[in-house]
Amino acid sequence: MKKLINDVEKVVLDSLTGVQAAHPELRVDLENRIVFRGGTPRQGKVGVISGGGSGHEPLHGGYVGTGMLDAAIAGEVFTSPTPDQILEATRGVDAGAGVLHIVKNYTGDVMNFEMAAELAAVETGVRVEAVIVDDDVAVQDSLYTAGRRGVGLTVLLEKIVGAAAEEGLDLDAVTALAKEVNARGRSMGMALTSCTVPAAGQPTFELGEDEMELGIGIHGEPGRKRVPLASAAAVAKDLVEPILADLDFTSGPAIVMVNGMGGTPQLELYILYSEVAKLLKDAGVTVARNLVGNYITSLEMAGASVTILRADEEMLRLWDAPVNTPGLRWGA
Amino acid sequence: MKKLINDVEKVVLDSLTGVQAAHPELRVDLENRIVFRGGTPRQGKVGVISGGGSGHEPLHGGYVGTGMLDAAIAGEVFTSPTPDQILEATRGVDAGAGVLHIVKNYTGDVMNFEMAAELAAVETGVRVEAVIVDDDVAVQDSLYTAGRRGVGLTVLLEKIVGAAAEEGLDLDAVTALAKEVNARGRSMGMALTSCTVPAAGQPTFELGEDEMELGIGIHGEPGRKRVPLASAAAVAKDLVEPILADLDFTSGPAIVMVNGMGGTPQLELYILYSEVAKLLKDAGVTVARNLVGNYITSLEMAGASVTILRADEEMLRLWDAPVNTPGLRWGA
Known part of the structure; x- marks a missing residue:
């Protein structure tokens, strides 16, 4: 295993120490492994938080800041944070308007966020709502989830919902928007190589040359099928067709x-984007906005995923709203 | 070789086609492999262009836009663009105020940019100045260069100089600033793995487990020495000490x-940043601004580099100025 680390036991702590050093505008709680937006909690604002296993950076800590998340909770690599951590973050962002939990649909995450929400209600009276993100069309159930997995759509949802909370929408409205975004988005991914979890020390799975x-999901969990290496054009088809088959896309703009x-170079991601854009054009889908890059990763895995959100005009407006986080930044 | 591509011969063309699809605010000349800022040339503005071999994305095409480059010329992977391509870009951005060439110090790039500048002067009367970026403290001469190589400082220089040109500085002032930035910045890098050039089909070099x-440079060319795998703390020391030894850092703020x-996860880059920040604190260097992420890459190589620029207040101000490019974006 070749990694730029000090100690496999301290990977997450050491990395958060780096986040703290690099981003004085954030407040990093190293004990509880929480990245807070500076100046949190904000009076009158719904708190929007997310979290999950580490190893998917910039998700989630890289999306904390103006117009996106108020806090992100970091579990160990590919491991859910504990209810206590989530409770601490929930308390830390609540200013009386309640808190939305954005939870990717993995069994451990769902359970621990639910438990934290119950504790928050009982111990502190904070009102918590949750949205479970389950956008992965690849499989219904996997080793990690019951139902679809939560993957790339999480990034788009955090941006759009974060912008709405920034504008002062109340908890019910923010929650309804989050569920609407989740209903309108789908993703699918593929891998060329495995990744290596530091504590495991060897690749999660083996793929032939x-x-x-x-x-594939975002933890190296098994995918739909193992197939011969194919061109970017064929891969684009393999990813886009199941999404479009599942998403009622009769009209309207898309965020892609x-x-x-x-572990995949930007050079290759643009090649894939070129093929995805052609397929969507042929399918009559108008791409209104796009992102091409590393936004939700699996450590150093080589591969890519495609996410398509059937947006409405309000979602596009919220997408364009100012955002200032380590991972997404514009207009601010 | 496992890559998301269609055809090894068309990697750069296909990728630029993706850039064109993803960024309607840019104008991509597929024939000449040039990414232009939209609305170029701009009356009265000094044109700022750069270019070089592909495979270092987001450098250079990802830095075209408001407040940074007016155009970037893409060579084949790890291969200089031709004088004709560079001439075409030079012509395309000139609006009478002249053009600055930002050239990384590799023999092919230097030769071809010089030839293009001569052609521009003779054929079109465009006034061209150049800055040769040579910030790599690792080696004096390498397979690719005479003198120091040009690496990470190029990103910082393009940002600062691009902002100055945006504000209307004339060609002499922009050129002087570029040379000043180059004089004040140093870099050093390391690799855990090789990368694979698509046309070669196999790793450029082999490293044991x-x-x-x-x-290491940005093309997989040999480094200073091959050593046993070490901790992030030790790697930080190996990279920072030669830089500080070479850079007269008695006082003043740094951009790091x-x-x-x-191919290195963001999780690990923050671990490395944490160690770099500690070393700089101990050395009395104040980090005023920082970047942590993939900004100048070697395809899918695992590894990292550190760049330190001994900035002055004016450079910090230009650093903070609005920038709107695919690879760097803030305040715009």
């Missing part, structure tokens, strides 16, 4: 993300 | 970049 894995899993 | 290469070579 001429193989790729379709429908071509996301790298961590 | 317990080895790393110190002082911890850059990933393409």
